[in-house]
Structures are given as C-alpha cells and as structure tokens.
Amino acid sequence: MHEIQVTVRFSETDALGHVNNTSYFIYLEEARIRFFESLGFGLDSKNWNYVLVSAKCDFVSQAYFNQKLLIKTYVSKIGTKSFQLGHDIISNETKELVARGNVVMVYFNFEQQKSEPLPDLLKNALQNFLVHS
Amino acid sequence: MHEIQVTVRFSETDALGHVNNTSYFIYLEEARIRFFESLGFGLDSKNWNYVLVSAKCDFVSQAYFNQKLLIKTYVSKIGTKSFQLGHDIISNETKELVARGNVVMVYFNFEQQKSEPLPDLLKNALQNFLVHS
Amino acid sequence: MHEIQVTVRFSETDALGHVNNTSYFIYLEEARIRFFESLGFGLDSKNWNYVLVSAKCDFVSQAYFNQKLLIKTYVSKIGTKSFQLGHDIISNETKELVARGNVVMVYFNFEQQKSEPLPDLLKNALQNFLVHS
Amino acid sequence: MHEIQVTVRFSETDALGHVNNTSYFIYLEEARIRFFESLGFGLDSKNWNYVLVSAKCDFVSQAYFNQKLLIKTYVSKIGTKSFQLGHDIISNETKELVARGNVVMVYFNFEQQKSEPLPDLLKNALQNFLVHS
Numbered sequence: 001m002h003e004i005q006v007t008v009r010f011s012e013t014d015a016l017g018h019v020n021n022t023s024y025f026i027y028l029e030e031a032r033i034r035f036f037e038s039l040g041f042g043l044d045s046k047n048w049n050y051v052l053v054s055a056k057c058d059f060v061s062q063a064y065f066n067q068k069l070l071i072k073t074y075v076s077k078i079g080t081k082s083f084q085l086g087h088d089i090i091s092n093e094t095k096e097l098v099a100r101g102n103v104v105m106v107y108f109n110f111e112q113q114k115s116e117p118l119p120d121l122l123k124n125a126l127q128n129f130l131v132h133s
Numbered sequence: 134m135h136e137i138q139v140t141v142r143f144s145e146t147d148a149l150g151h152v153n154n155t156s157y158f159i160y161l162e163e164a165r166i167r168f169f170e171s172l173g174f175g176l177d178s179k180n181w182n183y184v185l186v187s188a189k190c191d192f193v194s195q196a197y198f199n200q201k202l203l204i205k206t207y208v209s210k211i212g213t214k215s216f217q218l219g220h221d222i223i224s225n226e227t228k229e230l231v232a233r234g235n236v237v238m239v240y241f242n243f244e245q246q247k248s249e250p251l252p253d254l255l256k257n258a259l260q261n262f263l264v265h266s
Numbered sequence: 267m268h269e270i271q272v273t274v275r276f277s278e279t280d281a282l283g284h285v286n287n288t289s290y291f292i293y294l295e296e297a298r299i300r301f302f303e304s305l306g307f308g309l310d311s312k313n314w315n316y317v318l319v320s321a322k323c324d325f326v327s328q329a330y331f332n333q334k335l336l337i338k339t340y341v342s343k344i345g346t347k348s349f350q351l352g353h354d355i356i357s358n359e360t361k362e363l364v365a366r367g368n369v370v371m372v373y374f375n376f377e378q379q380k381s382e383p384l385p386d387l388l389k390n391a392l393q394n395f396l397v398h399s
Numbered sequence: 400m401h402e403i404q405v406t407v408r409f410s411e412t413d414a415l416g417h418v419n420n421t422s423y424f425i426y427l428e429e430a431r432i433r434f435f436e437s438l439g440f441g442l443d444s445k446n447w448n449y450v451l452v453s454a455k456c457d458f459v460s461q462a463y464f465n466q467k468l469l470i471k472t473y474v475s476k477i478g479t480k481s482f483q484l485g486h487d488i489i490s491n492e493t494k495e496l497v498a499r500g501n502v503v504m505v506y507f508n509f510e511q512q513k514s515e516p517l518p519d520l521l522k523n524a525l526q527n528f529l530v531h532s
Contacts, residue, residue, distance in 0.1 A: 287424065
C-alpha cells in the first residue's frame with residue numbers, strides 16, 4: 001500500500017475542537033496525488049488525465065490539531081475507463097482508524113472532453129495496488 | 134425542499150479553473166447547518182447534538198468562480214438514532230445538476246459520548262422533508 | 267463605502283472556538299471582488315487585471331461561528347499603477363470592529379506580464395471610494 | 400533561522416493557476432506553530448498563550464501546485480508583552496523569494512482575558528532568533 005503522513009494543521013480544525021470534516025477531503029486529495037506520482041503518473045495542471053467523479057469519507061474517530069495521520073492508499077476497483085481508490089486514515093501513534101475514504105476516478109481526455117479507456121501502463125500500475133475487499 | 138444559495142468564492146477554485154472538489158463539502162456543511170436552523174434545531178458550538186459519520190459527493194458537472202449555486206436539501210432516510218440528508222447542488226442559471234451529496238448523521242449526546250434515539254420533535258421535523266427515492 | 271455581508275461558516279472556525287485568522291483573508295478577497303464588480307470592473311479568470319501584492323489584517327476582536335459580519339470596503343490610496351483598499355470587518359449585531367484589512371493591488375497586464383498605469387475609467391471609479399485617513 | 404518545508408497542495412491553488420493568496424496565511428500559521436514547538440513552547444488548544452493581533456504578507460513572485468517552499472522564520476521585534484515574527488517564503492529549487500510575512504503576537508492569559516509580559520524563558524528563547532533589519 002502507498003502511504004503518506006500528514007500532520008493536522010490548526011486551520012484544519014473547527015470550533016468543535018477536532019478536525020473539520022471538509023479537511024479530510026484535503027488529505028484524500030493529497031494522498032491520491034502522491035499516489036499517482038509514485039506510479040509515475042504525476043499530475044500537473046497542464047497534464048491532467050483524471051476526473052474525480054465521486055468522493056466519500058466515513059468518519060470513524062476524531063482527529064485533532066497536531067496529530068500525525070497516516071493515509072494508506074490502495075486501489076479498490078479497476079474498470080475499463082474508471083477506477084476506485086480506497087484510503088485508510090490512521091492515527092500514527094495509536095494505529096486507530098480515523099476515517100476511511102473512497103473515490104471514483106475516470107480517465108479523461110480534456111482536449112476532446114470525453115472519457116477514455118485506461119492506458120495499459122496505468123492499468124498495470126494500478127493492478128499492483130489492487131486490494132480485494 | 135430546503136434551499137440555500139451560495140456564490141462560488143475565488144479561493145474555492147483550483148488550478149484546473151473550476152471549483153475544487155473539497156469546496157463542495159464546505160457547501161454541504163453550510164446547507165445542512167441552515168437546514169437544521171430552519172427546523173428550529175440550530176447549532177452552536179455549545180449545543181451540538183449531531184455527529185457526521187459519512188459524507189459523499191458525486192460530481193456531475195463542473196462549477197466555476199462566481200457561479201450561483203442552489204443547494205437543495207432533503208431527508209433521504211430516517212433511522213432510530215441516525216438519519217441521512219441528500220443535497221442537490223444546481224446551477225442557478227441553467228438549473229443543471231452540478232453535484233449530488235449525501236451525508237449520514239447520528240444523534241449524539243456529547244456529554245455522555247454516546248448516540249441516542251432521535252427525539253420525536255426532531256424526527257417529526259425531518260419527516261416533512263423526507264423524499265422517497 | 268461598499269458593503270457586503272458574510273455569515274461565518276463552521277469550517278472557517280478553529281479549535282480555539284473562534285474564526286481562524288486565515289479565514290479573514292477569504293472574506294477580504296470576497297469583499298474586494300464584489301467591490302470591483304460594483305465598479306463595473308468585475309473579474310473573471312479570463313479577464314483579470316490586478317495583482318495582489320500585499321495583504322494585511324489586524325485582528326481587533328474575535329468572531330464566531332454563525333456571526334454575521336459586515337465588510338466595508340473603501341479606497342485607502344491611489345497611485346499611478348497601484349492602489350490600496352481598506353476593509354473594516356464589523357459585527358452586524360453590535361457594530362463592534364472585528365478586524366481591519368488593507369491590501370495593495372497593482373494594475374497588471376498578464377499577457378505582457380508587466381504592470382501598467384491605472385486606466386482613467388478605473389481611477390475615476392476608485393476616486394469615489396477614496397477615504398483620507 | 401527556523402525552517403520548515405511545505406509542498407503546495409492542489410486545493411491551495413486557484414483558477415489563476417497559482418497559489419491563492421489566502422493559502423500563504425495557512426503556511427505562515429504552520430511555520431509559527433512549528434517555530435514555537437522548536438522553542439519548547441508548543442501549542443495545544445488547552446494551553447495557548449498567544450494572540451495573533453496582526454498578519455501581513457507581501458507577495459513577491461508566484462508559487463504553483465506541487466512546488467516545494469521553504470519557510471524561514473525569525474523574530475523581527477521583541478516588546479514587553481508582544482513580539483513580531485518575520486517569515487521568508489522561498490522556492491526550494493530556485494531559492495527565489497516568493498513571499499514575505501510578518502505577524503504581531505501578544506502574550507495573553509486566556510483565563511483572565513488580558514495580555515501579560517512575556518515570561519523570561521520565552522523572551523530569551525525568542526532573543527536567539529532576533530534579526531535586526
């Protein structure tokens with residue numbers, strides 16, 4: 001599994017004293033961008049082949065300012081033109097599950113504005129991270 | 134259905150030129166807080182009886198800086214201790230669907246740190262917004 | 267003076283229970299964009315003639331979730347190629363000063379990547395909002 | 400000088416293709432929190448002795464998604480009950496100055512809700528990072 005670590009920033013908390021729900025989606029975006037980079041399919045604004053069509057996060061336990069969170073990323077499904085990523089957000093200290101995310105991405109040709117079959121190179125790279133649930 | 138309008142802020146866009154996916158969850162939070170207020174169950178940090186246990190958003194079409202978005206909120210499910218809200222985010226101008234959200238909320242006693250059955254008053258209020266899908 | 271109202275979103279607060287300092291700069295950006303619109307110099311990503319070269323905010327009193335804030339915008343200085351905007355952020359209920367912002371903007375030709383003298387039309391429009399301090 | 404590195408997140412950019420001005424204040428907050436930690440005056444929401452009374456950032460050159468930024472933090476002024484921090488935000492690759500921040504902080508007793516003289520221990524720690532401009 002691919003793994004990154006983030007430390008909760010103060011601006012990511014809210015008046016309930018914990019990490020605001022919207023901040024988890026920042027972490028998921030960060031995790032999937034680093035994941036693509038690690039595959040050799042790094043993104044930049046000029047060369048972007050993915051469309052996020054759905055994002056979901058289940059909030060299991062609370063996280064707090066300054067907490068170190070591990071975000072483990074794996075592939076939860078591979079389709080013809082789309083794939084899904086799963087993310088486990090875990091407290092680095094206690095290894096407790098904090099949140100679990102899942103996103104659906106479509107391979108997209110921005111010039112022609114239409115989805116396209118996943119190139120074999122990407123498909124093979126994703127295959128290595130496929131976790132059967 | 135309950136309805137609010139937001140105008141996309143510049144800081145909510147990203148380098149792809151459209152609204153960043155994380156910003157939609159800000160809109161969903163805003164919509165559900167206004168919805169609770171309209172029910173007479175307004176929230177403040179001292180009196181917060183809900184826990185968000187899951188949030189999901191399907192991104193259907195893109196939205197842009199300065200666009201006016203309508204967020205329609207309805208109740209998609211009522212359980213014993215939990216309920217779900219659905220949100221349709223719609224372009225105010227074209228009435229095109231931009232995104233569709235769904236969140237799961239648990240009624241929660243923060244003092245005792247445990248979930249509790251929905252009070253009848255809240256249950257009845259939610260009932261009026263229940264949409265059978 | 268130009269005036270907008272914002273209601274503090276929950277995601278804009280932090281674990282100290284008040285509005286996070288970074289959120290005030292979101293409000294300032296919102297205020298100046300609406301100000302430019304009101305002048306007939308509305309912005310869109312394809313037609314953007316300003317560069318923000320400095321932003322400052324003095325935090326005078328705290329603001330909280332759900333609070334309604336008035337943001338009054340005026341012109342604090344007009345130069346040849348640049349101008350400054352002042353912003354008073356005020357509690358709508360108590361009229362207490364919450365924060366005071368000041369930004370420096372340069373008129374900028376993005377195609378040629380260089381600053382340019384303010385066009386007369388803009389200069390005159392700004393003049394109407396000039397407040398001598 | 401104290402130094403941290405941040406990598407620009409995608410959600411921190413805007414539709415102009417660069418880092419949004421509000422994101423720099425997130426970086427400044429991150430830098431000063433790490434700076435306090437390094438001094439042995441780490442912050443947590445229960446033990447917070449500082450009030451930010453002013454924040455300023457001059458934007459010198461643009462930064463972009465995925466760029467690595469160094470944030471150098473130093474003490475720009477020490478008063479009786481307050482002090483100022485300066486921050487140089489620098490491109491890690493080119494060492495070009497991207498932005499320069501300055502914040503004013505007051506030592507504050509939250510229980511009694513009043514400012515207090517800087518404790519000697521803190522004053523001495525700050526002294527080591529004082530840069531005369």
